[in-house]
Amino acid sequence: MSTIAPALPPAAEIDTALLGTLLTAETVRDGASAMLNIVSPLFDDTPCALAVRDRDGLTLHTLAELGQPTAWPTRLEPQFALGAQHGVDPSTGVMVAPLRADGRVVGVLMLGDPTRVATSLRDDTVRNALATVAAVLRVLLARNESALHSRAESLRSIDAIVDGMAHQMSNPLTGASAIAQLLAEDLQDEGQLAAIAQIRHELGRAFVVLNDMLDFQRDTRAQDGILDFNAIAERIVRFRGYAIREQGIALDVETSPAFLPVRAEARSLEHAMLLTMRFAEQRSHGTVNRRIAVRVSELPNAELCVDITDSGAGDTPSAIPAFFDTPLSARARESTTQMPDLGLVDSLLRGCGGRLEIRGSKADGTTYSLVLPRAYTSPSSAGRNSK
Numbered sequence: 001m002s003t004i005a006p007a008l009p010p011a012a013e014i015d016t017a018l019l020g021t022l023l024t025a026e027t028v029r030d031g032a033s034a035m036l037n038i039v040s041p042l043f044d045d046t047p048c049a050l051a052v053r054d055r056d057g058l059t060l061h062t063l064a065e066l067g068q069p070t071a072w073p074t075r076l077e078p079q080f081a082l083g084a085q086h087g088v089d090p091s092t093g094v095m096v097a098p099l100r101a102d103g104r105v106v107g108v109l110m111l112g113d114p115t116r117v118a119t120s121l122r123d124d125t126v127r128n129a130l131a132t133v134a135a136v137l138r139v140l141l142a143r144n145e146s147a148l149h150s151r152a153e154s155l156r157s158i159d160a161i162v163d164g165m166a167h168q169m170s171n172p173l174t175g176a177s178a179i180a181q182l183l184a185e186d187l188q189d190e191g192q193l194a195a196i197a198q199i200r201h202e203l204g205r206a207f208v209v210l211n212d213m214l215d216f217q218r219d220t221r222a223q224d225g226i227l228d229f230n231a232i233a234e235r236i237v238r239f240r241g242y243a244i245r246e247q248g249i250a251l252d253v254e255t256s257p258a259f260l261p262v263r264a265e266a267r268s269l270e271h272a273m274l275l276t277m278r279f280a281e282q283r284s285h286g287t288v289n290r291r292i293a294v295r296v297s298e299l300p301n302a303e304l305c306v307d308i309t310d311s312g313a314g315d316t317p318s319a320i321p322a323f324f325d326t327p328l329s330a331r332a333r334e335s336t337t338q339m340p341d342l343g344l345v346d347s348l349l350r351g352c353g354g355r356l357e358i359r360g361s362k363a364d365g366t367t368y369s370l371v372l373p374r375a376y377t378s379p380s381s382a383g384r385n386s387k
Contacts, residue, residue, distance in 0.1 A: 062067035099134035
């Protein structure tokens, strides 16, 4: 008995279903999952996955997958990134169909059985469906970028408020410090002088905190060049160290005495390091030793590393980017995770030419290694540079 291949649904029905995800999807992942459910029957339910490109252009983030577990490619080959022709990934043997919209590849559809799906990919109905998937995915990613941009604008507004508050708080603190100094000149009692000295000491600490806040929130987006890895780490530790120690978490810092040059955009590197510190801080809560260790070192293969170790359970948390889960509608915003996004850390580091490595130990906790290539500098750049 001969088997007859099931007829494909009309192209209009497929397009309508795919476009409907623009109305129902609350995040990019939701939309990707819905579209994959729609197009998978076109390939006779072959194992498949839908992925998007990261900001480095070649790294792939798998948003949704169907069927049996498959080793999907994690990197887009140049021949797929430059064109829209499907082909077999040489490292995994998976069929890769680039999704092109507005002249650029926004993502890929990956299929687990190249021989089985090669004919289907040449069908006009399937090609039209993939063109619609690419267009919808581009819109969802644009919405995601818009939501992230809105959050960034809100943070800039907070920065302006912090700037104004810090300056306004400095004025009364300066007055209080001057009054304390005048009192110290008139008082003779040893106990009162000791109290005045303690007051001035606490005022000095307040000034340091305010100066660190102003220094950290200052716009450094234009700084894209040779940075000292030590100076960046020291700045983040100093900025976040007050809050960490106030929560009863010990903070150990070890920097390198040598100048460790990296070529990166300052704000991206600071953001990645601060997110990692916050992640380690939250995982250290509730533990017995409650300790975070920060160590800056030079690796033997011309790479530099900042190791941040928490005192948690020693497992290896996932670094799947959560920034694709940014709610696209107001009703879904309360579901946003409160944990810092390690996937964003990895993405920021890749934008600087580096990577995030995570390793766990039941005895020592989890270590997050922020690795960047060492920058080549002239012989005159031998000293520490905090710029």
